[in-house]
Amino acid sequence: MAFHFILLTFILLMLLQAYLFRRTGLLRIRYDRRLSVRSCHEGDEIEMVETIENRKWLPVPWLRVESQMPAALSFGTQANFDVSAGNIYQNHKSLFSLMPYTRITRRHTVKCIKRGYYRAESVSMTAGDLFGFASATRRIDIGFELIVYPKPLLPEEWDLPAHSWMGEAVVRRWIVDDPFLIAGTREYRYGDPLQGINWKASARTGKLQVHKRDYSADHRLMIVLNVEDHEGMWSVATDDELVEYGLSAAAGMARHAVENGLEAGFAANAAEAGRTGEEKPAYVEPDAGQPHLTAIFESMARLKTERLLPLHELLQMIGERLAGRTDIAILTSYENDRIAEAARKLKQQGHAVRILPLRLPARNASGKKKAGQPA
Numbered sequence: 001m002a003f004h005f006i007l008l009t010f011i012l013l014m015l016l017q018a019y020l021f022r023r024t025g026l027l028r029i030r031y032d033r034r035l036s037v038r039s040c041h042e043g044d045e046i047e048m049v050e051t052i053e054n055r056k057w058l059p060v061p062w063l064r065v066e067s068q069m070p071a072a073l074s075f076g077t078q079a080n081f082d083v084s085a086g087n088i089y090q091n092h093k094s095l096f097s098l099m100p101y102t103r104i105t106r107r108h109t110v111k112c113i114k115r116g117y118y119r120a121e122s123v124s125m126t127a128g129d130l131f132g133f134a135s136a137t138r139r140i141d142i143g144f145e146l147i148v149y150p151k152p153l154l155p156e157e158w159d160l161p162a163h164s165w166m167g168e169a170v171v172r173r174w175i176v177d178d179p180f181l182i183a184g185t186r187e188y189r190y191g192d193p194l195q196g197i198n199w200k201a202s203a204r205t206g207k208l209q210v211h212k213r214d215y216s217a218d219h220r221l222m223i224v225l226n227v228e229d230h231e232g233m234w235s236v237a238t239d240d241e242l243v244e245y246g247l248s249a250a251a252g253m254a255r256h257a258v259e260n261g262l263e264a265g266f267a268a269n270a271a272e273a274g275r276t277g278e279e280k281p282a283y284v285e286p287d288a289g290q291p292h293l294t295a296i297f298e299s300m301a302r303l304k305t306e307r308l309l310p311l312h313e314l315l316q317m318i319g320e321r322l323a324g325r326t327d328i329a330i331l332t333s334y335e336n337d338r339i340a341e342a343a344r345k346l347k348q349q350g351h352a353v354r355i356l357p358l359r360l361p362a363r364n365a366s367g368k369k370k371a372g373q374p375a
Contacts, residue, residue, distance in 0.1 A: 072114035153252035226332035272302035315342035
């Protein structure tokens with residue numbers, strides 16, 4: 001009789017705890033996930049921090065947090081953390097056991113292996129009782145984003161006929177200053193020559209000011225990328241590696257230009273991911289300074305590999321928008337009569353245009369891998 005009473009009591013207690021857990025298991029549970037930075041470059045390592053807190057007197061025997069993250073973010077191995085990787089997305093599972101009024105913080109090392117714009121909208125949180133009789137599930141919005149810039153190639157890494165041309169552009173930046181073409185003042189930017197400082201304006205404003213010159217003095221560079229990996233391409237690029245190489249080369253050219261005092265801009269015949277409203281071709285007006293270079297990198301990071309319009313139409317649009325004489329570098333995997341005609345019209349408008357053939361360094365003229373190169 002005593003045994004049956006104990007058994008009945010035990011069953012009632014299990015049912016009671018299951019009932020309580022079903023109603024309060026996820027009550028007063030707080031979860032947060034954040035990244036150490038909002039943006040970084042391809043190849044950088046960052047940190048993802050998970051914080052979970054039980055703000056009630058009942059313990060939570062087990063709790064699982066699941067989410068989908070882009071496969072381009074590589075996570076290190078860690079206890080109570082499981083990753084099921086796929087080609088595009090990977091499923092993450094974090095397991096916790098929470099005592100009353102407990103907070104747990106976990107830090108994960110993340111390597112950003114590919115440029116892009118990444119968002120994580122929500123996580124799914126599931127908690128269960130001690131005996132597995134009851135569970136509760138809830139979705140939590142986290143809504144963080146990560147912008148991974150392309151890794152800028154150094155000038156010696158460009159497999160493009162751009163070295164001497166970029167050098168000429170940098171030299172022109174310093175030798176074409178005409179003191180008779182001053183159009184006011186502006187704040188000093190990194191790379192501006194010291195002889196261009198306007199000391200009176202600097203004293204008046206309290207900030208270092210330089211002479212603002214006409215376009216013949218402030219040389220500008222517009223970098224144009226064609227996301228079409230071959231002529232006659234359908235909407236989506238099939239040679240993703242070629243497009244990524246083009247973006248890294250373009251990023252290196254932009255950084256080299258800005259660090260040498262030029263104004264740099266960027267345009268491509270594809271839209272940017274994560275933007276609201278109607279899709280438009282990526283376009284960043286030439287300007288100088290580190291904040292502007294960051295804006296160029298962000299445009300490159302967000303760039304889709306889907307063609308929005310043909311290159312010759314993009315060049316026509318650029319000609320309509322540029323306000324002054326500009327060096328235009330066109331990175332493209334092919335050239336045809338319409339592109340050549342659009343480039344000719346840009347030259348007629350006073351721009352200096354250079355078409356730079358875009359090829360992967362590890363490929364020969366036929367488009368095949370060279371002998372000895374990894375596939």
